[in-house]
Amino acid sequence: MAAKKNILLIIADDLGRNLGVCGESKIKTPNLDDLAAQGTYFDMAFASTASCSGSRSVIQSGLHTHETGQLGLLRGFQGLHYFTTFDHVETSPKVFNSLGYLTGIINKVHVGPAECYPWRVREESSTRDVAWTAxxxxxxxxxxxxxxxxxxxxxxxxxxxxxxxxxxxGNTQDYPGVEHLPYDPKDVTIPFFLSDVPEVRQELAEYYSAVWRMDQGVGMLLQELHRAGLDESTLVMFTSDNGPPFVNSKSTLYDAGVRLPMIIRTPGCTPGIVNPNLVSFIDILPTFLNWAGFANVKGNRKGRSVLSIMSETSPLDDWGQVFGSHTFHELTAYYPTRYMRTKRFKYHRNVAWQLDFPFPGDLYGAVSWEGMRNAEPAMIGKRPVANYIKRGPEELFDLENDPEEVHNLANDPEYNETLLDMRKALEAWQLETEDPWFFRDGISTRVIFNHIDAGMKMPDRWDFDVNSPGSKDGAIMPHSFKEVRGRGAM
Structure with missing residues (x-):
């Protein structure tokens, strides 16, 4: 009988690159740093989206949010939203149940409906008691x-x-066996995406304490795995769902929101690897299937297993780009946007760019945002508040020279070739993944593909032009919609 190949997936909530292995020197994260020292730390790992439920649906399905239907939050205490995953999506509990695995989830779930995520063991909780979780x-x-x-x-x-x-x-409650570690606001590191104001420092100090508690939990969890004698048969992966819960990070597709820690340890793996290749959250489920010996269970997933590149310490040509999509956070926070990231450049296509970029409710009410908006001048890190709220239809950033994604080069003639190449690649990806937000002339081409296939002419532009509404000079769209014909309008 073949040896059992177990999987332990650990997901933090709103953790950015705030670990020692990521270069953070001020936060105590010994357990996760040790896990990274035992396995591979992927330094260029990217979420598809920067919102809790959507990102978790990507992790558990290997599909982007516009493919899963989990376009925003499952639910919240306001009761204003209830985005769910399409019932036909093959999620990890569905797949692994069918493969004879005992599937389970403990503590935070935040995807649904339950029928689409049929974990055999489901112990959902909102507790921060990491000892209970262990x-x-x-x-x-x-x-x-x-x-x-x-x-x-x-x-x-x-x-x-x-x-x-x-x-x-969550630092006001004590839990037996869990140490509370306070931090002094004067000692925190101000990340590039935030401004150095007292309110930001105070919140970061509290955030650090929550990161330390989570790290303790990971240590306790891995101790239990060891006590059970399962270390040598288990792939352990650690990651987060999206970036830190601050403006200019969470709910944005800027790197602060989607470039996240990812650590994988497998029995017998080469320890201490720092891998520079670009990997995506759509690669997570294919990696698990590969580890379990079921790499042939494909579905319609486009991701790839990362196991074959675990020991790589140099960039590989065919691991040089990732894509992502964001549409909602809360029901009222609508801002459909898509991105493509290479080692050097980042391209954003803001579909509804005429709208103000929305604030998640918890970030709008945060004292850190209050401190930044009332400072003189009003800045969010190096970004003027006006540039955060008002964004053009396209953004292009040279991350070698502008890692903060502040200087938009979309209209710079010097970068026109790069812009056109990335625009073309992103639109090809949108078509391949049947993205409903592939717009022309102000309308989703997914809802009119039958007319396009019938030869309808329409202006080949993103937005409807009220000053030039005619279509007489339009063109037959050059894109193929054969792959979606017969499914009906969305």
């Missing part, structure tokens, strides 16, 4: 041993997400 995981490990089945367990921490106060991160 104890429940230990019980899951024992159940897998009793049932003599390989397992796939997801552990979703609440930390370091904000709590429901204006500047808090």
């Amino acid at each position: 104890q429940r995981s230990a019980a899951f490990f024992e159940r897998a041993k009793e049932e003599d089945k390989p397992f796939f367990l997801t552990v979703g921490y609440i930390d370091p997400h904000r709590d429901l106060t204006r500047g808090g991160f």
